[in-house]
Amino acid sequence: MKAPFREIPGSIIAPHGFRAAGVFCDIKRLGTGKGSNKGNKRDLAVIVSDARASAAGMFTTNQVCAAPVKLCLERIRSGKAQAIVVNSGNANACTGKQGLKDARAMSDLVATKLKLGHGSVLVSSTGRIGVTLPMQNVRCGIADAIAILGSSPEHGAQVAEAIMTSDTHPKQIAVEFSLDGKRTRIGGVCKGAGMIQPGMSVSGKRPAALHATMLCFITTDAAIAPAALQLSLEQAVAQSFNRITVDGDMSTNDTVLILANGRAGNAARGKPAFQSALNHVTLALAKMIVRDGEGASRFVTVRVTRAESVSDADAVARAIANSSLVKTSWCGGDPNWGRILAALGYSRANIIEEKIDVSYSLPGDSKRLFALRKGQPTNTPFTDLCRIVAQNEFELHINLNLGKGAAVMYASDLTEHYVDFNKGDVSDPASMGG
Amino acid sequence: MKAPFREIPGSIIAPHGFRAAGVFCDIKRLGTGKGSNKGNKRDLAVIVSDARASAAGMFTTNQVCAAPVKLCLERIRSGKAQAIVVNSGNANACTGKQGLKDARAMSDLVATKLKLGHGSVLVSSTGRIGVTLPMQNVRCGIADAIAILGSSPEHGAQVAEAIMTSDTHPKQIAVEFSLDGKRTRIGGVCKGAGMIQPGMSVSGKRPAALHATMLCFITTDAAIAPAALQLSLEQAVAQSFNRITVDGDMSTNDTVLILANGRAGNAARGKPAFQSALNHVTLALAKMIVRDGEGASRFVTVRVTRAESVSDADAVARAIANSSLVKTSWCGGDPNWGRILAALGYSRANIIEEKIDVSYSLPGDSKRLFALRKGQPTNTPFTDLCRIVAQNEFELHINLNLGKGAAVMYASDLTEHYVDFNKGDVSDPASMGG
Numbered sequence: 037m038k039a040p041f042r043e044i045p046g047s048i049i050a051p052h053g054f055r056a057a058g059v060f061c062d063i064k065r066l067g068t069g070k071g072s073n074k075g076n077k078r079d080l081a082v083i084v085s086d087a088r089a090s091a092a093g094m095f096t097t098n099q100v101c102a103a104p105v106k107l108c109l110e111r112i113r114s115g116k117a118q119a120i121v122v123n124s125g126n127a128n129a130c131t132g133k134q135g136l137k138d139a140r141a142m143s144d145l146v147a148t149k150l151k152l153g154h155g156s157v158l159v160s161s162t163g164r165i166g167v168t169l170p171m172q173n174v175r176c177g178i179a180d181a182i183a184i185l186g187s188s189p190e191h192g193a194q195v196a197e198a199i200m201t202s203d204t205h206p207k208q209i210a211v212e213f214s215l216d217g218k219r220t221r222i223g224g225v226c227k228g229a230g231m232i233q234p235g236m237s238v239s240g241k242r243p244a245a246l247h248a249t250m251l252c253f254i255t256t257d258a259a260i261a262p263a264a265l266q267l268s269l270e271q272a273v274a275q276s277f278n279r280i281t282v283d284g285d286m287s288t289n290d291t292v293l294i295l296a297n298g299r300a301g302n303a304a305r306g307k308p309a310f311q312s313a314l315n316h317v318t319l320a321l322a323k324m325i326v327r328d329g330e331g332a333s334r335f336v337t338v339r340v341t342r343a344e345s346v347s348d349a350d351a352v353a354r355a356i357a358n359s360s361l362v363k364t365s366w367c368g369g370d371p372n373w374g375r376i377l378a379a380l381g382y383s384r385a386n387i388i389e390e391k392i393d394v395s396y397s398l399p400g401d402s403k404r405l406f407a408l409r410k411g412q413p414t415n416t417p418f419t420d421l422c423r424i425v426a427q428n429e430f431e432l433h434i435n436l437n438l439g440k441g442a443a444v445m446y447a448s449d450l451t452e453h454y455v456d457f458n459k460g461d462v463s464d465p466a467s468m469g470g
Numbered sequence: 471m472k473a474p475f476r477e478i479p480g481s482i483i484a485p486h487g488f489r490a491a492g493v494f495c496d497i498k499r500l501g502t503g504k505g506s507n508k509g510n511k512r513d514l515a516v517i518v519s520d521a522r523a524s525a526a527g528m529f530t531t532n533q534v535c536a537a538p539v540k541l542c543l544e545r546i547r548s549g550k551a552q553a554i555v556v557n558s559g560n561a562n563a564c565t566g567k568q569g570l571k572d573a574r575a576m577s578d579l580v581a582t583k584l585k586l587g588h589g590s591v592l593v594s595s596t597g598r599i600g601v602t603l604p605m606q607n608v609r610c611g612i613a614d615a616i617a618i619l620g621s622s623p624e625h626g627a628q629v630a631e632a633i634m635t636s637d638t639h640p641k642q643i644a645v646e647f648s649l650d651g652k653r654t655r656i657g658g659v660c661k662g663a664g665m666i667q668p669g670m671s672v673s674g675k676r677p678a679a680l681h682a683t684m685l686c687f688i689t690t691d692a693a694i695a696p697a698a699l700q701l702s703l704e705q706a707v708a709q710s711f712n713r714i715t716v717d718g719d720m721s722t723n724d725t726v727l728i729l730a731n732g733r734a735g736n737a738a739r740g741k742p743a744f745q746s747a748l749n750h751v752t753l754a755l756a757k758m759i760v761r762d763g764e765g766a767s768r769f770v771t772v773r774v775t776r777a778e779s780v781s782d783a784d785a786v787a788r789a790i791a792n793s794s795l796v797k798t799s800w801c802g803g804d805p806n807w808g809r810i811l812a813a814l815g816y817s818r819a820n821i822i823e824e825k826i827d828v829s830y831s832l833p834g835d836s837k838r839l840f841a842l843r844k845g846q847p848t849n850t851p852f853t854d855l856c857r858i859v860a861q862n863e864f865e866l867h868i869n870l871n872l873g874k875g876a877a878v879m880y881a882s883d884l885t886e887h888y889v890d891f892n893k894g895d896v897s898d899p900a901s902m903g904g
Contacts, residue, residue, distance in 0.1 A: 377564055454798070
């Protein structure tokens, strides 16, 4: 069977009709009065569609949410937008009325310069919490970015760089597929690293699954109506960004935005092919976030099956994926199933100890090594389990043998580097991220 | 005003009519076939009352609970007991039917040797999960301990040592007070270090507050009926052990047991004085566990006030006290209130960002430094906040300005030492604790 889509080079500029740029305007340095911006990494980006596009978004359900999130929640209701402006270095969170005013001013400036309606620019921020944006720098950055907008792969890469905070590398992807016989593309960039356990929705109502600053911007030239786009995005986020955890902390700024400008000329049908491509893009980006989580040395897929319900499966997967003791054992390459069972036991899920199977496998390998069957240790040699857990990537399978509920979580380990990075440098208050 | 009680030297042997002993019987080494027991630390203890005593207990609400917990839950119903046997080095958890048989055999052996009824011996274990007890060693240990039972301070100290796992020092306390004109004493020992966020109850029903292996054994010569003793213990645990967290992981073995033998000869009244003394003993022991938490470098009291409800206050206090990002910032002496607000925001509590006050103080100092008022940064110099958070102990105050709910949590920071300690040594499967 031919794959329904293929990965292609590039990112958000791969779909037709999009231009972008990322620039350095020193948001972090002037925000704190300190010269902490290393190597003049880009910190502001603009993404523009040539035509008014269908727009959809998913946002943090943290009750303390940043000004740009509040503004986007208001604007996304129209289902239409044409541009996105984003900065790193300052989260514009806990900044009160001034913060909202600044978010609005950022988007208005882009709208004015590009001759767009004021409601058609979405805005996003990540970085330090509790400090107002250095608006003079933001204005310069916006002018500079708009002056160099383009649609080369380099322009997409500028955006991927501009949104990075503690990320060690830019994260981007693009896919191409056929929709109603038309060549269609989806491209995306994202950032993550810490404060990562997104629980995004658009209604403000928390999804069953819960809890980064992660930002993700997706473009597509597919033609799709706003409501259908929102549903598609919700489904894509539910199986990707809302299934990851680095440290269990949900950010004030988590945002996923998608613009669909219809330039592919499809008949606004072919939803399964679109969904499948979008799911691939979001899941690939979400996994990049976990692999590049602060201090992460391992990528673990936690698969829970046969729980009484999906929410029980989710509770078990999250309890394990967020347990400090389980995550430190992974750091040591230690198949410590005692800690796994303890986490299972304090989750809110219904479990019966005597029914639990715990096994390990390597990615793509159907062979599983069982540590526990029916709640009892097997005779699998400990060193065999260690060989799997010593890998950079492995899968942990929990079978509760109770019902039909299943859930997956993608998690990193907890390392000394995470602590060292996050204990911060009190001589640099700019370390206070969101 | 005269203090209602005073601390005195000693621990569980301070009250009249109790004898105890702790011995080394090599439970950890022979349980794993490895010589990992360092310096022959004692690992088995027996505590005996000269007379049949009122007994009460609080136990982990983890659904995966150890065999000794199951046995105690069954026996505590009678409200009476006369002895406790406890071992470290092996948790006797996830050990199935053999585990229950072994727990019963331990207690039966003590009962037989001391000529007590078989139902009157309580049993407790902490250490490695998933391995059955080396019963030959346990039998030798019990015989050795019973042979040297005594009531000197040294005997109490032997018990405090025997229950230690990753603890760096023994934890004990004793108080004396007057009950109906009679001199009465309460003594206690406990252990903690990791897998610490107890959520104990006796009904199996989780307390509103949730989530060690921590073990605590308390003796008193007060005369008090079993039902009153159970209520007193529940109240004492609710304000102490159930208010602490080291790593947010609830153990399979958490246990608090109290024996009250009536030797003080009081009229089984005077509850307030008894409660106040018991509260002091449990809180002092609970704080010792946090201060000696694995890798802990700071002791932080998180006080939440004016929440809409007590459960909201509890949710906020726990979200902050268990946030990896907040705990690592404490490690760095960093008053990172951005992370505190993020944790507040993803807690399940109702909050209004614009009403939140966040302040810091030193223990015993009424002067508070405000970082945030009504959700907005104050002009308190960052370096002033740093001076408080740089201390080994400080208090964090969160005022939600909404209602009357209040809660406190006692928490440690998250350090590289915690990770280093818990990433384990895969060459030593005995590291799998419970």
